[in-house]
Amino acid sequence: MKPDEPIVLTTDRLVLRPTCEADLEDFIRVGSHLAVARNTGTFPHPFTREFAVERLAKQMKSLEEGTGVCFAIRLKATGEGIGSTGFFGLNREHGTAEVGYVIDPAHAGRGYATESLGAVVRHAFEDWGVRKLCACYFMDNPASGRVLEKAGFVREGVRRKQFVRLGELRDDVMVGLLREEYQK
Structure with missing residues (x-):
């Protein structure tokens, strides 16, 4: 169930609030890094303003x-804006959604992805009543796998040569986290 009140999540070092038009320039700056495009399933490279505007509109509509x-x-x-995180594709019948996150490479390796994902996981389970969260990451991006593992996600499978991403065939690792696993 979607919360009725405005959503702002805070952690020790971060403030997370729903994306809006004011985030456009930060989104373009972060999305323009080749490392970011390479490790997301959908960001183009070069990253375009048009893509960013459409994606932000889609994100805002998802919340609505x-x-x-x-x-x-x-x-x-x-x-300072350093990235984005959240969950999407909520299937109300099954109680499932997918999580994702993007961190500016200038801020990578400092635990921000782990910290922000922890807040999102808690929010999805406790405030939205999600039953299961899932995620996928490219096998050759072990840092993303570690972020998910620290949040409690369990490996569920590998889809071999699942994606062609920026001209490369990539293996995709699927992970999931059940509400009862989160509550332990």
Whole structure:
């Protein structure tokens, strides 16, 4: 169930709030890195303003329709936008949704993805009543796998040569987290 009140999540170092038009320039800056495009399933390279505008509109519509929420990740200390995270594709019948996250490479390796994903997982299970969260990451991106593992996700399978991404055949690792596993 979608919460009725405005959503702002905070952690020790981060503030997460639903994405909006004001996030466009940060989104373009983060999405323009080749490393980001290479490790997402959908970001084009080169990243375009048109794609960013369409994606932000889709994210805002998802929240409005109650099928998910994408959060802008901002540093609590400075307000700087460093990425985004959230869940999407909420299937109400099955109680499932998929999580994702993107961190500016200039801020990678500092635990921000782990910290923000933890807040999103808690929000999805506790406030939206999601039964299961899932995610996929490219096998040759073990850092993303570690983020998901730290959040409690369990490996469910590998889809070999599942995607052609920026001209490369890529294996896709599927992971999931059940509400009862989260509650332990």
